[in-house]
Amino acid sequence: MSRPDTDQPAVVFDAVGVRFLLDPGPAVSLRRDGLRAVAALCRRRRKEEFWALRDVNLEIRPGEIFGVVGGNGTGKTTLLKIMAGIYPATVGSVRVAGTLAPLIELGAAFNPEMTGEENIFLSGSIHRIPRREIRRRFDEIVDFSGMRDFLHVPVKNYSSGMLIRLAFSIIIFFRPDVVLIDEVFSVGDETFQQKSFEKILSFREHGATIVLVSHDLNLIARIAGRAAVLSRGRLAFVGPAAEAVIHYRNLLLRGEGLEPVWDGREAFAPQPGDFRRWGDRRVEITSVVFTDADGQPQTSFRTGGYFEARLSYVSRLEPGAGRPVFGVALSTAYRMLLYGPNTRDSESGLGDGGEPFPRQGIVRFIVPSLPFFAGDYLFSASVYDPTLSIAHDHHDQMYGFRVEDAGPREFGCVRIECRWEVEQA
Amino acid sequence: MRRAWERIRELVSYRDLLLNLTAAELKIRYRGSALGFLWTVLNPLFFLLVLAVVFSMIIRFQVENYTIFLFSGLVSWFMIQQTVIIATASVVNSQHLIRKVYIPKLIFPISSVLARYADHAVLLAVLLFFMLLYRAPFTWSLVLVPYILILHFAFSLGLSLLFAVAYIRVRDVQQIAAVFFQALFYATPILYPIEVLPERYRALFLWNPAYYFVESLRWPVLRGAPPPADILLTASGLAAATLVLGFFLFTRKERLFVFYLS
Numbered sequence: 001m002s003r004p005d006t007d008q009p010a011v012v013f014d015a016v017g018v019r020f021l022l023d024p025g026p027a028v029s030l031r032r033d034g035l036r037a038v039a040a041l042c043r044r045r046r047k048e049e050f051w052a053l054r055d056v057n058l059e060i061r062p063g064e065i066f067g068v069v070g071g072n073g074t075g076k077t078t079l080l081k082i083m084a085g086i087y088p089a090t091v092g093s094v095r096v097a098g099t100l101a102p103l104i105e106l107g108a109a110f111n112p113e114m115t116g117e118e119n120i121f122l123s124g125s126i127h128r129i130p131r132r133e134i135r136r137r138f139d140e141i142v143d144f145s146g147m148r149d150f151l152h153v154p155v156k157n158y159s160s161g162m163l164i165r166l167a168f169s170i171i172i173f174f175r176p177d178v179v180l181i182d183e184v185f186s187v188g189d190e191t192f193q194q195k196s197f198e199k200i201l202s203f204r205e206h207g208a209t210i211v212l213v214s215h216d217l218n219l220i221a222r223i224a225g226r227a228a229v230l231s232r233g234r235l236a237f238v239g240p241a242a243e244a245v246i247h248y249r250n251l252l253l254r255g256e257g258l259e260p261v262w263d264g265r266e267a268f269a270p271q272p273g274d275f276r277r278w279g280d281r282r283v284e285i286t287s288v289v290f291t292d293a294d295g296q297p298q299t300s301f302r303t304g305g306y307f308e309a310r311l312s313y314v315s316r317l318e319p320g321a322g323r324p325v326f327g328v329a330l331s332t333a334y335r336m337l338l339y340g341p342n343t344r345d346s347e348s349g350l351g352d353g354g355e356p357f358p359r360q361g362i363v364r365f366i367v368p369s370l371p372f373f374a375g376d377y378l379f380s381a382s383v384y385d386p387t388l389s390i391a392h393d394h395h396d397q398m399y400g401f402r403v404e405d406a407g408p409r410e411f412g413c414v415r416i417e418c419r420w421e422v423e424q425a
Numbered sequence: 426m427r428r429a430w431e432r433i434r435e436l437v438s439y440r441d442l443l444l445n446l447t448a449a450e451l452k453i454r455y456r457g458s459a460l461g462f463l464w465t466v467l468n469p470l471f472f473l474l475v476l477a478v479v480f481s482m483i484i485r486f487q488v489e490n491y492t493i494f495l496f497s498g499l500v501s502w503f504m505i506q507q508t509v510i511i512a513t514a515s516v517v518n519s520q521h522l523i524r525k526v527y528i529p530k531l532i533f534p535i536s537s538v539l540a541r542y543a544d545h546a547v548l549l550a551v552l553l554f555f556m557l558l559y560r561a562p563f564t565w566s567l568v569l570v571p572y573i574l575i576l577h578f579a580f581s582l583g584l585s586l587l588f589a590v591a592y593i594r595v596r597d598v599q600q601i602a603a604v605f606f607q608a609l610f611y612a613t614p615i616l617y618p619i620e621v622l623p624e625r626y627r628a629l630f631l632w633n634p635a636y637y638f639v640e641s642l643r644w645p646v647l648r649g650a651p652p653p654a655d656i657l658l659t660a661s662g663l664a665a666a667t668l669v670l671g672f673f674l675f676t677r678k679e680r681l682f683v684f685y686l687s
Contacts, residue, residue, distance in 0.1 A: 104525070109525065118449070122445050
C-alpha cells in the first residue's frame with residue numbers, strides 16, 4: 001500500500017452540498033394507495049428539501065489532526081459520512097486519498113448471528129483488508145480488544161461496550177491513511193478509551209490523517225491542529241483549533257446549537273412565552289444587569305475581579321406574606337451548574353426581617369473576586385416563595401457573561417482556594 | 426461504459442466481502458435447524474415427489490422418462506424463481522450496513538444470488554443422481570450444461586437487480602413478483618410437455634422467457650442432445666440483455682439508495 005504523496009491533500013471537499021428530501025416517499029404502497037401509487041411514482045416529486053451541507057470547500061492535509069465542532073444538527077456527522085462514502089454529494093465532489101478507517105457507528109457492520117471470530121473476518125473484508133493480513137494480525141486484534149474468551153460467542157450476546165471494543169480493534173490494526181472519528185470515545189471503559197486514544201495518536205507517526213468530530217472542545221483544542229466550525233450546514237470557520245473553539249463558543253452564546261441567549265450589553269427584558277421562563281409572577285424579575293464595581297453595566301469580567309448582578313423586581317405580594325427567596329445560578333456554556341446560591345440561608349437583609357417587603361427594588365448579587373477562568377458562562381435568576389416550592393419567576397440560563405483571560409492559566413474553569421505543601425517523608 | 430468498468434473493478438477489490446457475505450447467508454440460514462443444509466435438497470425433493478405422484482399416477486402425460494422430464498424442468502425453474510424472489514429484498518435487508526459503511530451496493534444482490542446457486546448446486550447433484558437412477562442418456566451434449574447454468578445465473582442476476590431497484594421504492598414488488606412467478610410456473614412447460622397444447626397455441630410459449638431456459642437445460646439432460654440453436658441463442662440473448670439492463674439501472678440508481686432506506 002503506497003502512502004499518498006505528502007503534497008497532495010488527504011481530503012478535498014470541492015463546493016460540496018448534500019440534500020436530503022425530508023419525505024423522499026419510500027412508503028408508496030399499492031395496498032393503501034391503489035393506482036394512485038403508480039401515479040405518485042411517475043410524478044416528479046418536489047418534496048421539502050433540506051441541505052445538510054452547503055458550499056463546503058475544505059482541504060485537509062496529510063498527517064493533520066483536524067477537528068470538527070458544531071451544535072447538534074449542523075452537519076458534523078453528514079460531513080464524516082460523506083467522507084466515508086455513505087452519502088453521495090448532491091453537488092460538488094469529495095476526494096479522499098488512500099485507505100480510510102471510519103470509526104463512525106462502530107460495530108454496525110457486524111452480523112449479530114455470527115461469532116466474534118467470524119465477524120473479525122467479515123468486518124475486515126468490509127474495509128478491504130486482505131484475508132491473509134487479517135489472519136496475520138488476528139492475535140494482536142483479539143488481545144487488544146480483550147475478547148479472547150468470547151471469540152466463539154455470537155456477537156448478539158455481546159454488550160455494546162464489547163462490540164465497540166472489538167470493532168475498534170479491527171479497524172485500527174490496519175494502518176489507515178485517513179481515520180474518521182465520531183465521538184467514539186464516549187463509549188467503553190476508561191482504560192480502553194485511553195488505550196485506543198493512544199493508538200489513534202500513534203497513527204500520526206505513520207503519517208495518517210485524523211478527522212475528529214467531537215462535542216468535547218477541550219479535546220479538540222488540545223490535540224487538533226486545525227478545526228472547522230459548522231453552523232447550519234455551512235463552514236463558519238476553518239483555522240487553528242484554539243481559534244475555532246473560541247469561534248464556536250461565540251456561536252453558542254449567540255444562540256446557535258445549544259440555544260442560550262446572549263443579550264449583549266442591554267438590560268434584558270424577557271419575552272413572555274419564553275420556555276426558559278416560568279412562575280406565577282407574583283414577584284416578577286423585570287431585568288438582570290451585570291455591573292462592575294462602579295455600577296457600570298458590563299458583559300465581560302476578569303478572573304479575580306469584581307462581579308455583580310442586579311436583579312430588578314416588582315412585588316405583588318400581599319402584606320404579611322413571607323419574604324420571597326431570590327436565587328441565582330452560574331453555569332458553563334455547556335449548562336453544567338457551577339454554583340447556585342440563594343437568599344434564604346444568607347445574611348442579605350432579605351432573610352425574615354419583620355419590616356414589610358418593598359414593592360419594588362433591586363437585589364444585588366455580588367462576587368468580590370470572581371473565581372472563574374476565561375470562557376463563557378450562563379446565568380439564571382429566580383425568585384421563589386419562602387419554602388422554595390412555588391416559583392414566582394424563574395429565568396433559566398437566559399443570560400450570559402464572559403470572563404476574559406487574566407494572567408497565568410491554571411486548568412479547569414473555577415479557581416478553588418487551596419495551597420500546596422511539600423514534606424520530607 | 427467507463428462507469429461500468431469502474432464498478433466491476435471495485436467489485437473485484439471487494440471479492441473477500443462478496444464471499445464472506447455469501448457464506449454468512451448460507452451459514453446463518455441453517456444455524457439452529459436439526460437437518461440444516463439438507464433442507465435445501467429436501468424441500469424441492471418433496472415438491473418433486475408430490476408432483477411426480479400426481480402427474481405420473483393420476484394425470485398422465487405422454488412423456489418418456491417423466492421423472493427426469495419433470496425434475497430437469499423444475500431445477501431450471503427453481504434456479505430462476507427462488508433466486509429472484511429472495512434476491513429482490515437483498516438490498517433492503519442489508520440497509521443496516523448501507524446506512525453505516527460504504528459498500529458497493531452490487532455486492533448485496535450478487536452475494537444473495539451466489540448463495541442461492543450454492544443451494545442449487547445441491548439440486549443439480551440430485552438431478553445427476555436421478556439421471557443415473559433412470560438411465561438418462563449421457564452424451565457429449567452435457568458439456569453444454571455449464572454454459573446453460575451460466576445463462577441461468579446471468580438471467581436471474583439481471584432480474585434480481587431490476588427487482589431490487591424497484592423494491593427499494595415500492596415494497597409490494599416482492600409480493601407481486603411471487604404472484605407473477607406462480608402464474609408463470611403454470612404457463613411454462615415444466616409439468617407438461619409443450620405438445621399437450623394444440624399446435625396453433627404453441628407459439629404463445631415463445632413469448633415466455635422461462636420457456637427458453639427450461640428447454641435449454643432439458644434437451645441435454647433428458648434427450649441427450651444439444652438444444653436447438655434458436656432456443657439456446659434466445660436464452661443467451663435474454664440472459665445478456667437482462668443482465669446488462671439490470672446492471673446499468675442498478676448502478677445508475679445505487680447512489681440514492683441510502684436516502685430511501687430507513
